[in-house]
Amino acid sequence: MKISLNWLKQYVDTNLAPKEVARRLTMAGSEVKGLQVIGENWEGIVVGRITAVNSHPNADRLTLVTIDLGGSEETVVCGAPNVAVDAKVAYAPVGARLINPHTGEQETLKSAKIRGLVSNGMACSEKELGISEDHTGILILSDEAETGRPLADYLGDVIFNMDVTPNRPDCLSIIGLAREVAALTGQAVHLPDTSYEETEPAIEELVSVEIDAPDLCPRYCASLITGISIGESPQWIQERLISYGMRPINNIVDVTNFVMLEYGQPLHAFDYEKLGGRKIIVRRADEGEEIVSLDGIERILAGNMLVIADVERAVAVAGVMGGANSEVTEETTSILLESASFNPRSIHYTGRTLNMPSEACMRFERGISPELTMPAIKRATQLIAELGGGKIARGIIDVYPGKVEPQPVAVTTEEVERVLGVKFSREQIESTLSLLGFECRAGSSASEVVALAPYWRSDISVPVDLVEEVARIIGYDEIPTTMLDSPIPRQSPEPVIGLKRKLSESLTGYGFYEIVSNPLVNLETVNKLYPESHSPAPAPIKLANPVSIMHEYLRPNLRVCLMAALVTNRRVEGPVRLYELGKVYLPRFNDLPDEVEMLCGVIAGPRDESSWQGVSDGSAQATFDFFDAKGVVEGLLGRLGATARFEPSTDETLHPVKQAAIMVDGGQIGVVGELHPTVLEGFDITESVYLFEVSLPALISFTQEHRMFQPIPRFPTMLRDIALVVDAGTAYQKVTDIIEDFPLVEQVTLFDVYSGDQVPSGKKSLACRITYRSPSHTLTDEEVNEVQQKILDKLSSDLGAVLRS
Amino acid sequence: MREQLEELLIKARGELSDINEAKDLESWRVRYLGRKSELTNILRGLAALSLDERRAVGARANEVKSLLAEGLNQKTEELKKESAQKSLRVDDALLARGDITLPGxxxxxxxLHPVTQTLNEMSEIFASMGFQVFDGPEVEWDYYNFEALNIPEEHPTxxxxxxxxVDHLTSHKGWKGLLRxxxxxxxxxxxxxxxxxIRVIEFGKCYRYEATDATHGIMFYHIDGLAVDKGITMADLKGTLYEFARRYFxxxxxxxxxCDFFPFVEPGVEMAIECALCHGEGCSLCDEGWLEILGxxxxxxxxLRRGGIDPDVYTSFAFGIGxxxxxxxxxxxDDMRLFYGHDLRFLRQF
Incomplete structure (x- = not known):
């Protein structure tokens, strides 16, 4: 919202610098986000009057304009089409600072010869002066501007770019802001005189008002002005509207807008002659009722929307926009002026549903007081009569079914201290509230203040509202700064947070980059992960109102996000290691979804960064494979003290053979494997990708166990290497399961796997080292030989394994 | 026998001086000083000599033994020194040329993602003030996102x-499902x-239906904080937020x-920090010299009342940070979209 400081100063006296006014308003809640100083650089620029316009001898489109500067005269060359004798213009002498309309940069005006004639300065456009973007002609000032006066005296202003909070509809007006400034500076507010002369007959004889929906319209005031003539409004009103950013239309509409900006009360002027039955009915719309609004668009209304109607039809969407059928036009001679109060929620609903944001709507939906209707209609009636030259019918119609007696609110000094942490006396509280227009009286105890809010403050209803008023006017800087000194509440940390942190520590240590993704995803992309069934089960959660189909569903897994990340980074050279820790969303019937914390990681590309010491024999760099991904999982789990087994699995996103379920204590906590070639093709990825995925709720129960310390072994180990020949299809896990089951065996490690000429076809050789150790003594060869023989016998009988010769 | 002794001494000394590596010292020791060495043999043969000769040769034999032992000690020390010197010599052909600027x-x-780093840092700051992390759902009932926070339906806020x-999600209470x-x-x-x-912080993803630009996304992170106790004041709120600002900025x-307005607080506060670019003068980055940080x-x-806490007994403060x-x-x-764009060229910078 743009607010002219000149305008504001008509209602409140202040000598404070504009920046200081802005600062105080901002600190007290009405934020000035920016200051625009108009005329800051207008040194030397004065008001001039054109005394002669002659054609340029060498150019058809140029004129020679003589300008009276109040004591001297200058002649300038001018290209504007709107020069005329007696017009008041802004004259800039050589040396003045102006904005170059082509570059937008500020430049110093130089003396120039234009088509052979010297131009001594120039007459300026609004754009050149920095007032607006208008460069269609020169700025024509009102006749009231005094020739020779500095332009800054006349047009200089400071515009506040303001952000008013939704609880303060009163501050969406000049008078409202003037009241704030007055309270913050200890000044009084000057309100305009709104008295005017009335003529017969009484308004009741000319029009009647009926409210059929008092729940949606607590008050409706109307005045009637006859015999007016429509025309342009005077310069001063136009300037005020322009300063706010509104377009002047005609004297009647401009007055309703002017008073809305001045008082904060939206008004509407109907062409009285167009109102059927000389009657206003405030009623709910008929379901499907149609009205063409002022902007020429046909609107279809719902039964819960409020309209202003005559006896035949709706003539306005109440509080939102007028109807074209009762619009004020050049032929209009009589005006019915409306100043009413509407239910804020109803207005918000209607404005939002019809997609008709308007200045009126914005004020009504914030809840302005019904008491404001009367002062505003008086002011507008007076101005319309004054500017339109009409007669005002006697009286104002005032239908007020929703009148509510204002309720005072009480607050004690103790309550103020309890909330703010600083003590203010009753007198301080009273005087502060009085500055804001509150009527204060003593309460039931010595520390109690009973305050009646002024009518324009619709936001005051509970004691803490008064506490805020006191705090913001005295200033938040007056509140001390203390640290919480009550005992820290008992902590019960969420275990998943610690788990996530540990996983991240390991993964970043392994060279993984964490990604964070928007969980709103595209269904088609998700479906690409399911080359067989073509959709995940259960179906992902859908939004009712997505911004686009690219963000229509909540992700059912993290894979889809990691695939997107791989696609983004497909040109990266060297290893790509990415992971995400985040929620996936699984639907539950008639309940909020299950939000499951997951870990998903991918690796792709070469295993190592290229290095000058790397591959030297010209062979290709080694790329990641299944066992890299599995190794990451084993490392992560090992760090957490959990041991996993890997079993064949059937995840359709993964390669049918190169995948495994991650099992801990018999339960599956995740999966690891190579991406299915069809999936990769779907994402247009050409290199192999390996993925691991772990459910944190499944994992967490295995990581919280209390771990016991193991004493450092006192006796030495004995090592035995064996090479076993087994069927190619025999899982290594089966071999170790058998070996590790024997006493004295501490560990089995695999150091070579071979299949080829040296072993029979259909067989493979597993070379293992078995570590033997006893906790009680140093082992002898005989002891170990005995165990090892038993192991070999068992391997032979169970797996058909033979020692490789 | 005497000559035998002198010959032995010369031979042993000669061999010792030829030894270049520590590993050869042991065999020399066994040969000349061991249980089966020549010297031991000579000493055993003493018994056959006369008493005088036995005395003279025996004395010399012991002398020779200690001379050899001394020689061994000296040689051992010598070789140790030599080997220490040797390990300082450079064998690596590339390093020998002295280019230690070759990459490692x-x-x-x-x-970690920069947002995670920020969340960790903030959690740490607030944890040190006694705030623990409390988690809640991203897909939420409209009641908790709005009504419970004093934001009625059809309110401009x-x-x-x-x-x-969320499409077709309604609870048995008639609440509707939304993204918080x-x-x-x-x-x-x-x-x-x-x-x-109560002293908690809550953080996570939030969602708003709006046009995406450099400072707005449909998904973003918030941190909220809440303290409820007897005697909590706005002065404590200021202290807590000052401490956060001091440690983070x-x-x-x-x-x-x-003063600012949020429906779920009264009085409402906005905290801003001075713009580092213009030092409070006002520039394109800030609002008249200040950068809004939190509400x-x-x-x-x-x-509090809706949550079952008596506001006449307890006071509470709350804050929320983008x-x-x-x-x-x-x-x-300069562009928020970079955070969730997955580009490693961005992520590698933090």
Whole structure:
């Protein structure tokens, strides 16, 4: 919202610098986000009057304009089409600072010869002066501007770019802001005189008002002005509207807008002659009722929307926009002026549903007081009569079914201290509230203040509202700064947070980059992960109102996000290691979804960064494979003290053979494997990708166990290497399961796997080292030989394994 | 026998001086000083000699033995020194040329996402003030996102928080499912489920239906904080937020508290820090010299009451921070979309 400081100063006296006014308003809640100083650089620029316009001898489109500067005269060359004798213009002498309309940069005006004639300065456009973007002609000032006066005296202003909070509809007006400034500076507010002369007959004889929906319209005031003539409004009103950013239309509409900006009360002027039955009915719309609004668009209304109607039809969407059928036009001679109060929620609903944001709507939906209707209609009636030259019918119609007696609110000094942490006396509280227009009286105890809010403050209803008023006017800087000194509440940390942190520590240590993704995803992309069934089960959660189909569903897994990340980074050279820790969303019937914390990681590309010491024999760099991904999982789990087994699995996103379920204590906590070639093709990825995925709720129960310390072994180990020949299809896990089951065996490690000429076809050789150790003594060869023989016998009988010769 | 002794001494000394490696010393020792050495043999043969000769040769034999032992010690020391010298010599052909500027063998480097780093840092700061992390759902009932926070239906405040609604999700209470627009919804749950004293922070993803640009996304992170206890005041709120600002932005950064409006607090507070670019003069980055960092205030009595906490007994403060803005300010990131774009060229910088 743009607010002219000149305008504001008509209602409140202040000598404070504009920046200081802005600062105080901002600190007290009405934020000035920016200051625009108009005329800051207008040194030397004065008001001039054109005394002669002659054609340029060498150019058809140029004129020679003589300008009276109040004591001297200058002649300038001018290209504007709107020069005329007696017009008041802004004259800039050589040396003045102006904005170059082509570059937008500020430049110093130089003396120039234009088509052979010297131009001594120039007459300026609004754009050149920095007032607006208008460069269609020169700025024509009102006749009231005094020739020779500095332009800054006349047009200089400071515009506040303001952000008013939704609880303060009163501050969406000049008078409202003037009241704030007055309270913050200890000044009084000057309100305009709104008295005017009335003529017969009484308004009741000319029009009647009926409210059929008092729940949606607590008050409706109307005045009637006859015999007016429509025309342009005077310069001063136009300037005020322009300063706010509104377009002047005609004297009647401009007055309703002017008073809305001045008082904060939206008004509407109907062409009285167009109102059927000389009657206003405030009623709910008929379901499907149609009205063409002022902007020429046909609107279809719902039964819960409020309209202003005559006896035949709706003539306005109440509080939102007028109807074209009762619009004020050049032929209009009589005006019915409306100043009413509407239910804020109803207005918000209607404005939002019809997609008709308007200045009126914005004020009504914030809840302005019904008491404001009367002062505003008086002011507008007076101005319309004054500017339109009409007669005002006697009286104002005032239908007020929703009148509510204002309720005072009480607050004690103790309550103020309890909330703010600083003590203010009753007198301080009273005087502060009085500055804001509150009527204060003593309460039931010595520390109690009973305050009646002024009518324009619709936001005051509970004691803490008064506490805020006191705090913001005295200033938040007056509140001390203390640290919480009550005992820290008992902590019960969420275990998943610690788990996530540990996983991240390991993964970043392994060279993984964490990604964070928007969980709103595209269904088609998700479906690409399911080359067989073509959709995940259960179906992902859908939004009712997505911004686009690219963000229509909540992700059912993290894979889809990691695939997107791989696609983004497909040109990266060297290893790509990415992971995400985040929620996936699984639907539950008639309940909020299950939000499951997951870990998903991918690796792709070469295993190592290229290095000058790397591959030297010209062979290709080694790329990641299944066992890299599995190794990451084993490392992560090992760090957490959990041991996993890997079993064949059937995840359709993964390669049918190169995948495994991650099992801990018999339960599956995740999966690891190579991406299915069809999936990769779907994402247009050409290199192999390996993925691991772990459910944190499944994992967490295995990581919280209390771990016991193991004493450092006192006796030495004995090592035995064996090479076993087994069927190619025999899982290594089966071999170790058998070996590790024997006493004295501490560990089995695999150091070579071979299949080829040296072993029979259909067989493979597993070379293992078995570590033997006893906790009680140093082992002898005989002891170990005995165990090892038993192991070999068992391997032979169970797996058909033979020692490789 | 005497000559035998002298010959032995000369031979042993000669062999010792020829030894170049420590590993050969042991065999020399065995040969000349061991149990089966020549010297031992000579000493054994003494018995056959006359008493005088036995005395003279025996004395010399012991002399020879100690001379050899001494020689061995000397040689051992010598070789140790030599080997220490040797290890300083450079064998590596490349390093021998002295180019220590050749790159090292790369070790993989991974990093946390900048938003995670920010959340960790903030959690740490608030944890040190006794705030523990409390989690709540991202897909939320409209009640907790709005009504419980004093934001009624058709209130203009909802316009700033345009909402994503979940398709066909209604609870048995008639509540509708949405994507939370602020983590304050978790505070609404905290006052409902926890008993005072409460001191929690809540963070996570939030969603708003709006046009995406450099400073707005449909998904972003919030951190909310809530303290409920007897005797909590706005002075405590200021202290807590000052401490956060001091630790995150640095000791010298100016901080401003001004009145602002949020439906779930009264009085309402906005905290801003001085713009580092213009030092409070006003520039294109800031609003008249200040950068808004967070919204806060004393929790509205109505919010406590709805959560079953008596506002006449307990007071409470709450604050909410947009997370991305913090790393954006710290690192000068000018487009929020970069955070969730997955580009390693971006992620490698933090």
């Amino acid at each position: 063998r790369p070790y993989p480097v991974g990093r 909802r316009d700033d928080q345009s909402t994503f609604w 627009t602020q983590t304050t919804s978790v505070s609404a749950r905290a006052v409902e489920t926890m008993e005072p004293p 640095g000791e010298d950064r100016k901080v401003r508290f001004r 806060a205030g004393m929790t509205h009595p109505e919010v 997370v991305e803005r913090l790393p954006m300010l710290r690192y000068g990131v």
